[in-house]
Amino acid sequence: MPRILIVEDEDIIRSAVRKLLQHAGYEVTDAVSVEEAVERDPDSFDLIITDLRLPGAAGTEMINRAPNTPVLIMTSYASLRSAVDSMKMGAVDYIAKPFDHDEMLAAVENILARRSPPESPATGDEAGGTGNEIDPSDIMYGECESIQKVFTLIRKVAPTETTVLIHGESGTGKELAARALHLLSPRASKPLISVNCAAIPESLIESELFGHEKGAFTGAVSARTGLIEAADGGSLFLDEIGELPAEAQARLLRVLQESEIRRVGSTQSRTVDVRMIAATHRNLKAMTRTGEFREDLYYRLNVMQIRLPPLRERRGDILGLARRFLARQAEKLGRRDLRLSPEAMQLLQRYRWPGNVRELENAIERASILADGDVIPPSVLDLDGDTDDEYIPDTLVEGNHEQMAPREPDSASDLSLEDYFQHFVLENQDRMSETELAQKLGISRKSLWERRQRLGIPRKKTSGS
Structure with a gap:
């Protein structure tokens, strides 16, 4: 079992990373400073994960204190330049806060895979010559x-x-x-x-x-x-x-x-x-x-x-993603029996998720905290949209997701729904008002505005708007 040393002075982050790695099967030790980490015999670990900014000596000092152990630097985006400089000093990689759990696990797996010799000559071929067996499904x-x-x-x-x-x-x-x-x-x-x-x-x-x-x-x-x-x-x-x-x-x-x-x-x-x-x-x-x-x-x-x-085109993955996020939250909160009610699961499947996977993760985290018991009801998911545009009709929840939004019969067969929306708006916004555009697309003016924002399509001023 690989041994990992975490050096982080913020209790919440240190605890979260420790639990994440322990849940993934690693043996984890932690410290709040370089001085304390040195007492743990850092060169006896397989990997050191350290914050860049620590009380006393900087996290990069671990590169010198444990020359035979790879060091992964954690940093905020504002300190990205310092993280790049630390790689010149010998750090193997950096990860910017706030980081996704899958991103952290992928970085750890990659570093440990590079450190370990291949088990057989076939390994490199199976991984496309990269020397490891990482697959996209391990990361996403x-x-x-x-x-x-x-x-x-x-x-x-x-x-x-x-x-x-x-x-x-x-x-x-x-x-x-x-x-x-x-x-x-x-x-x-x-x-x-x-x-x-x-x-x-x-x-x-x-x-x-x-x-x-x-x-x-x-x-x-x-x-x-x-x-x-x-x-x-x-x-x-x-x-x-x-x-x-x-x-x-x-x-x-x-x-x-x-x-x-x-x-x-x-x-x-x-x-x-x-x-x-x-x-x-x-x-x-x-x-x-x-x-x-x-x-x-x-x-x-x-x-x-x-x-x-987008997540609305991956309806079969919504509950799988929700269960993964819920398992993480249950682990973090110490509430292993947390589960979604049937009504909550139905609501998750009906919602359009304009914020996609990130919005789903946030919704599960929020609901896990607000739920009074072990069963999460729909009310704490806080997915009440202002209009029905945020929801998919019940008749389509179990059906083909390609039917969720209308497409004009003359649209090009190689356009996705989002491509069609962009194409239609860009082609017609100079001669049509926002109301007319929304009516033609079969959505509300509010949804038209939100999709413009999401897809980065600027609104053109017209006399009829």
């Missing part, structure tokens, strides 16, 4: 046909160097898909650097991605390595790439075309070997028509596209 859950097709595509694409564009609504698991692509690739032993393009201020995005030289701008007191350069040899995941400003798009195109970067303020280019994985919830092709996104960059990124289905 799904049994319905649509998500199984995603798993099959990931297995085929991961061992290649092909650039991948992941498309999906918020909360569908785009970062988990990117992690699966990385862990199943020959680059699994190298870093996966994840960047949320929407979370970095526009004025800093080029410096963060490409790095800068000392004196390149006010405040640049020293040269810094960019996140693309930090991913050299590994994979770079650019989440919400549709939010990149125009200048950064042009520079990223050069990386894809020439495998070169140039730091801000530098005249010298540097060669990088990076596998690019991008993700968006927006319609990039439509954005190329409005000039918001470079068409040449779009075609460079869209070599292979993986579409993650």
Whole structure:
């Protein structure tokens, strides 16, 4: 049984990670500081998971105190730069808070798989040459046909160097898909650097991605390595790439075309070997028509596209996901007999889940806390929508999910329901009011507005709105 040492000063996080890993079958010891961790003989463990910021010595000190043990750094997104720097010091990987439980388990499994020698020569072949037996189903859950097709595509694409564009609504698991692509690739032993393009201020995005030289701008007191350069040899995941400003798009195109970067303020280019994985919830092709996104960059990124289905198209997975989330909450709360009532299960299946898997997880966590007894009733799920648009008719709950929303008979057969919505709105919003658009689509104005927000389609001002 692998032994793991957790070094974390926040009681809630330390306890949660310890219980998660113990439930997964690991032997776990914890400490609140580097000094206390050293007393535990850290080199006797198979893995050390440490927070970056600790009282006294920083978490990176564990790299020196246990030179023969891999160190996984936990950090907030605000400290992402420090986490990348720690990897240069010898950390094997980092994970940004708040992290998904599956993400933590996948990172741990990957590190331990790299540390352990293959049991037989066949192992590498079975894993596509990556030296481990990780599968997308170990990282993401799904049994319905649509998500199984995603798993099959990931297995085929991961061992290649092909650039991948992941498309999906918020909360569908785009970062988990990117992690699966990385862990199943020959680059699994190298870093996966994840960047949320929407979370970095526009004025800093080029410096963060490409790095800068000392004196390149006010405040640049020293040269810094960019996140693309930090991913050299590994994979770079650019989440919400549709939010990149125009200048950064042009520079990223050069990386894809020439495998070169140039730091801000530098005249010298540097060669990088990076596998690019991008993700968006927006319609990039439509954005190329409005000039918001470079068409040449779009075609460079869209070599292979993986579409993650929204949860409303995975109705067969809803209860399975709910049970997984409920089991975690029951473990965390010490209430092992927690279960969903039949009425609650029916409500979960009827709800449309505009926030997808993330919304389902939040609903289960909230209900687990609010439930008075061991049985969770529908009332504590707090899924009361303002209109019936949030729910699927009872007659369709057990039926084919393809029938859940109307499609005009003349729509192209290769368009998904979301693609059709985007296509219809973009084609007609200049000549139709919001009310007319909603009537044609068979939804309320509120639902039209919410889908615009979710899919990133800006509203055009018209005289009739």
